[in-house]
Amino acid sequence: MAARKKTIAILTQSPALGSIIAMVLDCEEQFFVQTFAHTTMLKRHARIAPIDLVVCDYQIGPVNAAQLAIDLRQANQTPGTKFIVLSERMDAQIRQACIFSNIDEVIVKPMSPLFLRDRALAQLMSDQSHASHTRDPGRKEQQAKDAPLADNVVYLWGKNHTMPTERHPER
Numbered sequence: 001m002a003a004r005k006k007t008i009a010i011l012t013q014s015p016a017l018g019s020i021i022a023m024v025l026d027c028e029e030q031f032f033v034q035t036f037a038h039t040t041m042l043k044r045h046a047r048i049a050p051i052d053l054v055v056c057d058y059q060i061g062p063v064n065a066a067q068l069a070i071d072l073r074q075a076n077q078t079p080g081t082k083f084i085v086l087s088e089r090m091d092a093q094i095r096q097a098c099i100f101s102n103i104d105e106v107i108v109k110p111m112s113p114l115f116l117r118d119r120a121l122a123q124l125m126s127d128q129s130h131a132s133h134t135r136d137p138g139r140k141e142q143q144a145k146d147a148p149l150a151d152n153v154v155y156l157w158g159k160n161h162t163m164p165t166e167r168h169p170e171r
Contacts, residue, residue: 007031007034008025008033008034008052008053008120009034009035010025014057020113021055022034028117039068043075053084054072054081054082054083056085057086058106065085065101065103066103069081070100082124084105085098086106086109086111105119
């Protein structure tokens with residue numbers, strides 16, 4: 001039996017950015033990528049199909065990514081969904097909201113779409129390696145956080161809790 005493709009939902013303020021991200025992520029065979037124009041459409045879709053990863057801007061119209069994550073988890077629509085949030089800046093308020101809502105990563109713009117693809121792969125592989133580790137305790141777990149790193153990624157749950165203070169060029 002074939003493994004289910006991982007579903008990635010993309011929700012951005014800019015349709016052009018969403019299309020570019022979708023195009024880059026859709027090149028991976030193990031992903032099913034879908035873009036959404038509004039948070040309500042994403043919530044409706046989450047009721048009928050599982051979503052493994054949400055890639056979204058921090059501010060999405062009147063709603064922010066932290067509120068979206070809380071809404072999806074409270075409705076128990078996507079309990080194990082990972083979140084990668086794109087933001088133009090990172091301050092203490094955004095950081096606290098992301099930690100409170102259990103967002104996995106915040107990437108400070110600008111970023112390369114290929115770098116974002118690598119981070120999406122890393123987030124989704126961490127689930128697979130964790131699941132395989134729980135099934136076979138003798139097997140070594142891959143560390144997804146060891147995937148390509150940059151100074152514009154803020155890890156909210158790792159050892160490194162530093163915030164970038166300046167913009168960095170694409171890598």
